[in-house]
Amino acid sequence: MSIKAYRPTTPARRQKTTQDFDQITTRKPMKSLLASKKQMAGKNNQGRITVRHRGGGVKRHYRMVTFDLPEGKYTVREIEYDPNRSARIARIQDQNGVYYYVIADNSMKQGTTFEAGKEASIETSNRMSLENIPVGTFIYAIELTPGRGAQIARSAGNNAQLMAKENGYATLKMPSGEVRKVLVECEASIGRVSNEQHQNIKIGAAGRNRRKGIRPTVRGVVMNAADHPHGGGDGGRHGTGKAPRTPWGQLTLGYRTRRNKKTNKMIVRSRHEGKRK
Numbered sequence: 001m002s003i004k005a006y007r008p009t010t011p012a013r014r015q016k017t018t019q020d021f022d023q024i025t026t027r028k029p030m031k032s033l034l035a036s037k038k039q040m041a042g043k044n045n046q047g048r049i050t051v052r053h054r055g056g057g058v059k060r061h062y063r064m065v066t067f068d069l070p071e072g073k074y075t076v077r078e079i080e081y082d083p084n085r086s087a088r089i090a091r092i093q094d095q096n097g098v099y100y101y102v103i104a105d106n107s108m109k110q111g112t113t114f115e116a117g118k119e120a121s122i123e124t125s126n127r128m129s130l131e132n133i134p135v136g137t138f139i140y141a142i143e144l145t146p147g148r149g150a151q152i153a154r155s156a157g158n159n160a161q162l163m164a165k166e167n168g169y170a171t172l173k174m175p176s177g178e179v180r181k182v183l184v185e186c187e188a189s190i191g192r193v194s195n196e197q198h199q200n201i202k203i204g205a206a207g208r209n210r211r212k213g214i215r216p217t218v219r220g221v222v223m224n225a226a227d228h229p230h231g232g233g234d235g236g237r238h239g240t241g242k243a244p245r246t247p248w249g250q251l252t253l254g255y256r257t258r259r260n261k262k263t264n265k266m267i268v269r270s271r272h273e274g275k276r277k
Contacts, residue, residue: 003197016204019197023088025110026078030091033101037062057213063089066100067149069127071117076108086156088194103141103154105191124191130170131184137162140193143186157196178271
């Protein structure tokens with residue numbers, strides 16, 4: 001995949017880049033694998049805003065991607081664009097003619113085959129439990145809990161590395177740099193998630209973010225004191241004058257907000273470890 005630039009006919013187009021869609025083989029998704037998706041605009045079931053700066057955007061159908069693929073042999077029929085995620089998805093068919101959507105990796109093309117299950121060989125795209133994968137292998141779509149489906153390394157260009165296996169646990173080096181343990185019964189796919197150039201795309205125009213459902217963000221220092229801890233002042237040079245905070249007064253930028261302390265014992269090395277002095 002490569003990055004496509006526009007002809008500089010306007011200031012925005014001069015900056016804007018996009019991805020090419022050469023890997024995609026069809027623009028028409030499979031109706032039986034679609035579901036309606038209601039736009040909640042960052043609000044919860046009580047109507048309260050829980051995620052700021054969301055709303056509007058184009059309508060999308062959700063693609064029902066399978067993250068816990070049954071054992072068997074599969075053939076890739078189509079590679080498709082998914083508006084709900086950064087990675088490409090593959091429309092696959094099993095030996096019984098049943099279709100699924102899965103996250104596509106870099107090597108998937110129309111007509112390629114792969115396997116899932118205990119009998120699968122050590123080849124790219126094949127899916128199996130971590131106990132059957134050699135140490136040092138790069139993997140994606142990894143389970144955190146056996147049977148729950150893939151939760152780790154699912155976004156564009158991501159993969160994790162299997163570092164070691166001992167005492168029923170596999171040690172993984174995550175895309176973030178964190179090193180953590182998961183049970184060897186967890187399943188993973190071999191390879192790297194497709195569309196690795198996704199992070200290099202320049203948005204270039206405000207309207208492009210609005211179509212994605214992202215609304216404008218206003219800096220706290222330009223607000224009134226009543227609206228933000230950083231707000232107020234005489235209109236001179238703006239400085240926070242205090243530790244950075246959220247609009248509700250909670251410390252940010254380095255303040256620890258991790259709640260799930262139960263899994264701390266699984267983290268061998270924090271992703272922040274290299275940044276500490």
